[in-house]
Amino acid sequence: MSSRLLSFVGRTGRRRLMSTAIKLTTVEVNDKTGIATLTMCRPPVNGQNLELLLDIKSSINEIKNNNSRGLIITSASPKVFSAGLDILEMYKPDQQRLRAVWTELQNVWCDLYGISVPTAAAINGHAPAGGCLLATACEYRVMVPNCIIGLNETQLGIIAPKWLVSGYLNILPKRVAERALTQGRLFTTDEALQEGLIDEIANSKEEAVDKCVAFIGTFAKVNPVARALTKQQFRADNLRQFHKEREQDVDDFLSLVNRPEVQKGIGIYLEGLKKKANKQ
Numbered sequence: 001m002s003s004r005l006l007s008f009v010g011r012t013g014r015r016r017l018m019s020t021a022i023k024l025t026t027v028e029v030n031d032k033t034g035i036a037t038l039t040m041c042r043p044p045v046n047g048q049n050l051e052l053l054l055d056i057k058s059s060i061n062e063i064k065n066n067n068s069r070g071l072i073i074t075s076a077s078p079k080v081f082s083a084g085l086d087i088l089e090m091y092k093p094d095q096q097r098l099r100a101v102w103t104e105l106q107n108v109w110c111d112l113y114g115i116s117v118p119t120a121a122a123i124n125g126h127a128p129a130g131g132c133l134l135a136t137a138c139e140y141r142v143m144v145p146n147c148i149i150g151l152n153e154t155q156l157g158i159i160a161p162k163w164l165v166s167g168y169l170n171i172l173p174k175r176v177a178e179r180a181l182t183q184g185r186l187f188t189t190d191e192a193l194q195e196g197l198i199d200e201i202a203n204s205k206e207e208a209v210d211k212c213v214a215f216i217g218t219f220a221k222v223n224p225v226a227r228a229l230t231k232q233q234f235r236a237d238n239l240r241q242f243h244k245e246r247e248q249d250v251d252d253f254l255s256l257v258n259r260p261e262v263q264k265g266i267g268i269y270l271e272g273l274k275k276k277a278n279k280q
């Protein structure tokens, strides 16, 4: 939950500041299907800052504890599923906060990757980097047309850590994953379908959610404990490896982000994003 200062004029005519708690995710459970939809709501692009990551984590935990039959993750933004990590968190960062951001990204990934109920991503917009991470942590992906998805880290001059890549490797043949990662390739919706990075295309967010519901429905007659244990068997090695390396991974991330040449690169990248946005 993030807190925001709201400014308003009181009866005395003085401007007052009020702190309110604003949730950056919502969870809605459908009474008929029992499926929970987790929606990210941090405009404009669901940039994953500390507060959004904390809210995603708490929503996943809420779904874990409320006996939902499945989890669908999607976005409230009309064009973007998630633009990945909020780059502002990495630029001239406060060290403690930066450490917390990466730790929470790790937490979100392992909670979503490891949850026992069926998971699906209704990718209703672009999903680069950390956006792709969330989608590939799920068991099924449905995406709207004319968007991009992928791990573009090498394009930014950085490498994606192993755990971030492992979702990719669950889905793509090793040969395709290696080439895409070394190129920092962002797949269009059509390319993603062709390579198997997504499972289906839908013409709207609503249709994407419906297709995710249908996927989760395929487990209706499967024993949920047997299903969960089978999923766990497939994912346990990646999770074990991740837990071994997670502390070192935070240290590596911090030292990478703090390098002067990386800071310079992030500054230039941010400028480029802003210029592009201003031109539109």
Ligand SMILES: CCCCC/C=C\CCC/C=C/CC(=O)SCCNC(=O)CCNC(=O)[C@H](O)C(C)(C)COP(=O)(O)OP(=O)(O)OC[C@H]1O[C@@H](n2cnc3c(N)ncnc32)[C@H](O)[C@@H]1OP(=O)(O)O
Pocket (backbone or CB within 6 Å): 044, 045, 047, 079, 080, 082, 083, 084, 085, 086, 087, 088, 090, 126, 127, 128, 129, 130, 131, 152, 153, 156, 158, 159, 160, 161, 253, 256, 257, 262, 265, 266, 269, 273, 274, 275, 276, 277, 278, 280
């Ligand atoms: C960059 C170097 C990082 C170095 C870090 C070192 C180690 C990291 C280890 C590896 C981990 C990586 C995980 C990540 O997720 S890194 C984040 C990578 N994300 C991206 O490269 C995506 C950048 N964004 C885009 O490509 C596009 O915005 C889009 C998602 C395709 C959406 O396009 P569009 O709908 O046209 O929106 P705009 O481009 O106009 O953006 C609107 C608005 O949002 C700001 N913005 C966009 N993305 C981010 C972001 N990731 N973080 C913060 N802000 C972002 C953009 O600047 C615009 O802002 P203004 O309206 O204020 O100008």
